[in-house]
Amino acid sequence: MTEMEENGERYRAPALDKGLDILELLSGVDEPMSQAEIAKALDRSPNEIYRMLDRLVRRGYVLRTNSDRYELTLKLFGxxxxxxxxxxxxxxxxxxxxxxxxxxxxxxxxxxxxxxxxxxxxxxxxxxxxxxxxxxxxxxxxxxxxxxxxxxxxxxxxxxxxxxxxxxxxxxxxxxxxxxxxxxxxxxxxxxxxxxxxxxxxxxxxxxxxxxxxxxxxxxxxxxxxxxxxxxxxxxxxxxxxxxxxxxxxxxxxxxxx
Missing domain, CATH: 3.30.450.40 (GAF domain)
Known part of the structure; x- marks a missing residue:
């Protein structure tokens, strides 16, 4: 078994990881974040983050505010x-x-x-x-x-x-x-x-x-x-x-x- 497999990386799902990274990030902050702030905090480009944020908003896990900032809903809580x-x-x-x-x-x-x-x-x-x-x-x-x-x-x-x-x-x-x-x-x-x-x-x-x-x-x-x-x-x-x-x-x- 390779070192990557030993570290639990044998079956990677980059898109899922990206979505979970966003949810975990937003769960740990008190104020809504902009797309640029989320991208910077996760060391990713804004374009990478945009599509994932759009899906999370459409599925009800993240709320997009009137000022184009993002925060968690209570769907996970539910x-x-x-x-x-x-x-x-x-x-x-x-x-x-x-x-x-x-x-x-x-x-x-x-x-x-x-x-x-x-x-x-x-x-x-x-x-x-x-x-x-x-x-x-x-x-x-x-x-x-x-x-x-x-x-x-x-x-x-x-x-x-x-x-x-x-x-x-x-x-x-x-x-x-x-x-x-x-x-x-x-x-x-x-x-x-x-x-x-x-x-x-x-x-x-x-x-x-x-x-x-x-x-x-x-x-x-x-x-x-x-x-x-x-x-x-x-x-x-x-x-x-x-x-x-x-x-x-x-x-x-x-x-x-x-």
Whole structure:
């Protein structure tokens, strides 16, 4: 075997390498880059870069701004959530979520960002006859839900901008005038507690599943119902504490922050 083969270069794909070089470059910068800047950083000619950038834009991996600069979209982020690790996250989460439902007497669901909207990837019903259930696979509002506020709050400023630009418009969705202030409050206290914007009498309790880099892998949410027929149920503060403990446990099992 030649030295080139030993170095993993036996089967080269220059065009693929070029595209991956661009994606890796753009993933590591804070500001959009021009075609010339990308070519210079990769030590290639602008003509070499142009055709690859055009394909990446057409396939939705890169966005061309009005000032002819280029930045990553969240398509790769969305693809990552369709990968088997997301299924493992669900399998690791469900036993913990079931325990939460038993101890709290409330339903809960797990939400991730998915290509412009939020998607429910796991859900556990409350024990007994009463509870709020959201179907797995449902897409919910980014702006008017506790889950949305948590995922926006723990995104980087650039990720948040792209998430809001790419968001899927939901029926009756209203842009909160105090959105930035609310997101700051979520980051400061580590959770969201807000009246449901969809159902009267429900309080959304939402907390992040934190990854090792300080980003939110997902949001764990309890649509809390105050029961009048069972005085022995934990109060809302106790339910929130249980929810946060479960989120930390799930994140730790998924390799996130403890």
């Amino acid at each position: 693809l990552a959530h369709r990968h088997p690790p997301m299924r493992r996250l669900v399998s690791q989460s469900l036993p913990v979520m079931r325990r939460f439902a038993r101890e709290a007497g409330q339903a809960c669901h797990l939400v991730v960002y998915d290509r412009g909207s939020l998607m429910v990837i796991a859900q556990v019903d409350a024990p007994g006859y009463w509870g709020i259930a959201i179907r797995v696979g449902s897409h919910i509002s980014m702006l008017n839900t506790g889950s949305g506020h948590v995922l926006l709050a723990y995104a980087t400023p650039e990720e948040r901008r792209l998430m809001l630009e790419e968001r899927e418009q939901m029926p009756h969705e209203i842009w909160p005038e105090d959105l930035e202030q609310r997101l700051e409050q979520v980051r400061a206290r580590g959770y969201e507690r807000m009246p449901s914007q969809q159902t009267t009498g429900v309080t959304n309790l939402s907390t992040p599943l934190m990854g090792p880099g300080g980003q939110a892998l997902a949001a764990l949410t309890c649509p809390h119902l105050q029961r009048l027929d069972n005085a022995d149920m934990p109060d809302q503060d106790a339910v929130l504490a249980l929810l946060q403990a479960c989120a930390r446990e799930i994140a730790a099992s998924a390799g996130g922050a403890e």
